[in-house]
Amino acid sequence: MIYCEKCLGKDCCDLFAKVKIKMRKFDFIIIGGGPAGAVFAKNIDEKYSSCIIYLNTQKPCGGLLSEDAQKYFADRNIALPQEVVADSQISCVDTIDIHQNLLRKYRRYYLNVDRLKFDEWLRGFVPEKTEKICGTATKITKTDDGVAVTVLSNGEEITVFGKYLIGADGGDSTVRKNIFPDKKIRRYVSIQQLFELNTAVPSYACIFDEKTTECCAWIIKKGDKMLFGGAFEAKNCRESFDNLKERVEKYGIHFGEPIMTEACMLARPKSTGQIFLGEDNVYLAGEAAGFVSPSSFEGISRAMYSAETLAKAFNTKNPLKYYKRHTAYLRFVIFLKLLKCPFMYSPFLRKAVMKSGICAVKK
Ligand SMILES: Cc1cc2nc3c(=O)[nH]c(=O)nc-3n(C[C@H](O)[C@H](O)[C@H](O)COP(=O)(O)OP(=O)(O)OC[C@H]3O[C@@H](n4cnc5c(N)ncnc54)[C@H](O)[C@@H]3O)c2cc1C
Incomplete structure (x- = not known):
């Protein structure tokens, strides 16, 4: 039995839960609990372990x-x-x-x-076994064998480790800006x-x-x-x-x-060239990747389709190749929107x- 120092013996306190998370290494860390993050977490094969970091706040949206x-x-x-x-x-x-x-x-x-309720409802599909952390991912570091993500949750900083990182963190993606700074949009x-x-x-x-x-x-x-x-x-x-x-x-x-x-x-x-899917062990889905209509700003459907495709890609030998090929249609539609x-x-x-x-x- 591991005892938490703060509550001396109760193994159910928040801190204890966070210590447990800290010690684990997940297959996937997903940043963002909007349509892309929730759909990815729902669809990733259950053989994998995942941790989703999300904010339970209203995402500005027309809904x-x-x-x-x-x-x-x-x-x-x-x-x-x-x-x-x-x-x-x-x-x-x-x-x-x-x-x-x-x-x-x-x-x-x-x-x-109602966009807040819609996101909460979508997150309801995330499997129980997926670790859920409500907080802001503040620091992302690539390690020798994966990634480390620091999360500010309830005023406390915790760090989680993963083999793969999924940036489903929207238009101002921290993942895209930190890991792929030259992939501007x-x-x-x-x-x-x-x-x-x-x-x-x-x-x-x-x-x-x-x-x-x-x-x-x-x-x-x-x-x-x-x-x-x-x-x-x-x-x-x-x-x-x-x-x-x-x-x-x-x-x-x-x-x-x-x-x-x-x-x-x-x-x-501005062009389909600004859509970026990721590389190595860091992938982007939804608006973080650039899957949003440049004409109507419609992005919810594209977030869900791209995230589901990305989850399926991890059942194949070459996830990036699969993800690229099976999102070609989404890129083509965005190309048509650019013409419009x-x-x-x-x-x-x-x-x-x-x-x-x-x-x-x-x-
Ligand atoms: C004002 C506005 C109106 C829009 N109206 C529509 C519309 O009516 N219909 C439509 O289809 N599309 C609309 N869009 C676009 C649509 O909202 C997005 O394209 C869509 O939500 C993308 O889904 P996503 O999951 O990729 O990202 P998001 O929905 O943006 O979800 C990303 C989530 O990640 C969280 N996050 C970000 N950074 C961090 C971090 N560091 N740590 C933890 N969590 C983080 C965010 O809080 C957010 O909840 C609108 C966009 C805007 C800005």
């Missing part, structure tokens, strides 16, 4: 499940529980070009979810605010405004609340966000005081498309 994400669940016979689904569902997007004063509606089918700052719904707003609006951002912004109805968010270049991002909010108010949308403000980095691959980008983000082409009414809902 819209695209048709691809819905298909992912449908193909696996997984039904989303009611408590994960948000009110109201989306069948079209109001597209607003503020600077050019244009407005169009396009058909799009999204499932509107274009990033923006995304800012979102939540408001009480005190005005008539579309269920989902996509807003373009070349004066404040070269990306886009969005309004999404979430029950009796409304989410307003956008992606901005890092320089003066908060100022751009506030300016854009003011410009949107001219369309009769009144925001009032925000209930919540959140921000995070958003990866937006000028029609959405170049003011001139966007004007031509919106004015022409191509693919728009007839009034």
Whole structure:
């Protein structure tokens, strides 16, 4: 019996559990408990031991499940529980070009979810035997036979060891920045605010405004609340966000005081060459790898597909080869999205498309 010094003999205290983790070496350490991390942990063969490091916080997100994400669940016979689904569902997007004063509606089918609850629900699929540490991975070191990851959990630092490291830690991936510093990817700052719904707003609006951002912004109805968010270049991002909010108010949308403000980095691959899968014993999945749409910023489906493929890759002799080959389709789709980008983000082409009414809902 090993006794914990702090509670003198109770072998069930937190510290004891952490000492036990410390002494173990896992096959896989997964950083990130979003869609990519949870799906990887669910799908990795049970012969392997894994440890997932995650944060139980709300990931800034619109929480819209695209048709691809819905298909992912449908193909696996997984039904989303009611408590994960948000009110109201989306069948079209109001597209607003503020600077050019244009407005169009396009058909799009999204499932509107509560992102925090969605992530918690996905993590519920992580097998019981997977070690779960709620905390922030603060330091990653390559060792002779694997990796060491230091985690800040409940004010304490613990270090875990693994043979393989999976970076499923999103757009601002610590794993990517630390282990592959030369594998840069274009990033923006995304800012979102939540408001009480005190005005008539579309269920989902996509807003373009070349004066404040070269990306886009969005309004999404979430029950009796409304989410307003956008992606901005890092320089003066908060100022751009506030300016854009003011410009949107001219369309009769009144925001009032925000209930919540959140921000995070958003990866937006400039080319498929910015998608990086990892090498040796460190792999990336989801947005950390660059699997996110550069046109719509849709990343949940891509995170789940890439992570599942990566987990399956470890049943083969050459995981990287398998992972590369079986994510070729995802890269191809991102390539197509890159071709679509000028029609959405170049003011001139966007004007031509919106004015022409191509693919728009007839009034
Ligand atoms: C504002 C915004 C709105 C978006 N809206 C949509 C949308 O409506 N639909 C859609 O499909 N996509 C959307 N996306 C993109 C989508 O959120 C991501 O592409 C998707 O969540 C990627 O999943 P992931 O698991 O790869 O990473 P994430 O979902 O980002 O998960 C990574 C997790 O790792 C955790 N983490 C990071 N670093 C550490 C660390 N050092 N230690 C421990 N944990 C760590 C993070 O807290 C996070 O929980 C949006 C993105 C943003 C920024």
